[in-house]
Amino acid sequence: MKxxxxxxxxxxxxxxxxxxxxxxxxxxxxxxxxxxxxxATTTSTDNSGLLAYLLxxxxxxxxxxxxxxxxxxxxxxxxxxxxDADVLLVHAPAAEMKFVNAGFGEKRYPVMVNDFVLVGxxxxxxxxxxDSEISYALQQIADHKSxxxxxxxxxxxxxxxxxxxxxKNNYHKSKAYREVGQGMGKVLQMAAELDAYTxxxxxxxxxxxxxxxxxxxxxxxxxxxxxxxxxxxxxERYSNINYPGxxxxxxxxxxxxxxxxxxxxxxxxxxxxxxxxxETQLTSQLVKETGGQ
Amino acid sequence: MDDSTSxxxxxxxxxxxxDTELWAIIGVSFQVSTTAILISVPPALIIAFILAYADFPGxxxxxxxxxxxxxxxxxxxxxxxxxxxxRQGILGDWRxxxxxxxxxMGQAALSFPIxxxxxxxxxxxxxxxxxxxxxxxxxxxxxxxxxxxxxxRFGLLAALFSAYGRIIAEVGASMMLGGNILxxxxxxxxxxxxxxxxxxxxxxxxxxxxxxxxxxTLNTFLQYFQGKGHLSN
Numbered sequence: 038m039k040x041x042x043x044x045x046x047x048x049x050x051x052x053x054x055x056x057x058x059x060x061x062x063x064x065x066x067x068x069x070x071x072x073x074x075x076x077a078t079t080t081s082t083d084n085s086g087l088l089a090y091l092l093x094x095x096x097x098x099x100x101x102x103x104x105x106x107x108x109x110x111x112x113x114x115x116x117x118x119x120x121d122a123d124v125l126l127v128h129a130p131a132a133e134m135k136f137v138n139a140g141f142g143e144k145r146y147p148v149m150v151n152d153f154v155l156v157g158x159x160x161x162x163x164x165x166x167x168d169s170e171i172s173y174a175l176q177q178i179a180d181h182k183s184x185x186x187x188x189x190x191x192x193x194x195x196x197x198x199x200x201x202x203x204x205k206n207n208y209h210k211s212k213a214y215r216e217v218g219q220g221m222g223k224v225l226q227m228a229a230e231l232d233a234y235t236x237x238x239x240x241x242x243x244x245x246x247x248x249x250x251x252x253x254x255x256x257x258x259x260x261x262x263x264x265x266x267x268x269x270x271x272x273e274r275y276s277n278i279n280y281p282g283x284x285x286x287x288x289x290x291x292x293x294x295x296x297x298x299x300x301x302x303x304x305x306x307x308x309x310x311x312x313x314x315x316e317t318q319l320t321s322q323l324v325k326e327t328g329g330q
Numbered sequence: 331m332d333d334s335t336s337x338x339x340x341x342x343x344x345x346x347x348x349d350t351e352l353w354a355i356i357g358v359s360f361q362v363s364t365t366a367i368l369i370s371v372p373p374a375l376i377i378a379f380i381l382a383y384a385d386f387p388g389x390x391x392x393x394x395x396x397x398x399x400x401x402x403x404x405x406x407x408x409x410x411x412x413x414x415x416x417r418q419g420i421l422g423d424w425r426x427x428x429x430x431x432x433x434x435m436g437q438a439a440l441s442f443p444i445x446x447x448x449x450x451x452x453x454x455x456x457x458x459x460x461x462x463x464x465x466x467x468x469x470x471x472x473x474x475x476x477x478x479x480x481x482x483r484f485g486l487l488a489a490l491f492s493a494y495g496r497i498i499a500e501v502g503a504s505m506m507l508g509g510n511i512l513x514x515x516x517x518x519x520x521x522x523x524x525x526x527x528x529x530x531x532x533x534x535x536x537x538x539x540x541x542x543x544x545x546x547t548l549n550t551f552l553q554y555f556q557g558k559g560h561l562s563n
Binding site: 108109111112114115116119189190191212215216217218219227229230231 | 333416417505509510514516520521524526527530
């Protein structure tokens, strides 16, 4: 009984110190929370292993720790808008520009480019040619009423897919066009089960290639290029944003060192991303070509 | 926060303005879960009854098994049926994966142990003499079973509502087996998961409200029945 009492007493005496500790830390120079950067990004950059390959170098040289929150581009932008992230690495140019123009983010910096591919069953019921224009290939799918699985989740890939259909017709209301609202990996699984076509980013495709009966049926159209930008969340809207951290990450990822690393990154011996920080012209041209999507 | 108030208001507006997409999702939910419960109730009740009244070797083991099944997570049920129904699975030829039928199968399997375990508890609480009396008074087995069910109705209703509440609010198995296809297999929980992942919170809240209203209605209903059924003194 005495022991219990003295333990409680000790706890009560020590408690205020414990509670106050963060306050002391806040006053100090080594503020822990300022060392953490919250990076909201798309599943494609995280699932492909790029960030795990890239970020340790940044963390070692800068002393920052990066917390990766991998979600769809739509959710990432929303997190930036709500002040739940410090910096965004996303791939949906039109939505990004809207985000920046509305004052939620500071400026878009190009980081890298990869591309999308159209995959489908070996039997290829819609007779798609590998080198035809992507819009023509999609039209063939609609004409044959073949099953197409759409991400349907406002992700960068979903927005890209929507921009590629020439016309929205009855096909999009039919049962053959299926909006499933799931991640890329899940959509590839569903397409394999249902003998369906779908549009995927090359990174996820390379990771799934070995375990799926699907194959690439169309690629290479410039409209399929997929530019990634990094955006710092506007520090004027939220005071608790780690703006210096965001700036540090941006200037590092667009530096020559990081850009070289990105260019050397491979998945199953395939190069995946083309660095684009120094090719502002290329990306802005792409945005124009693909109608802002 | 000001933002969450406006999201909730927008959600209520969506709900009552007859947004077709939203109501299609609600329709899928009720259709699938009601079918699932209708399929699993009769066999579950019979098993629960046999477990409570019959005496046979392995009875206790069976009870333990059903109680254990209560704790199996929905995603595990989902994965099991996924593997069965997938192209490479034993039932792959049926081509049922990503259809409403697959969702019904998963949800029926989920509700089954709840109905059995809670049904068993309800039957057990009833005096065995109810069955014996009915039988001596000349009732056949079906008639006597009906009498016992009537005696145990509060417990059985509670089992039914718990099972229904579990499957209509369940996301893991529905997502895996149905595939969240718009206007076909997208139900309330998978839609909430999707809207949240898109950052569209008001649709998610609207659908959440439907579930809460449903839970409240079912519970009020149950209270009403049980309120009349309390012990008289």
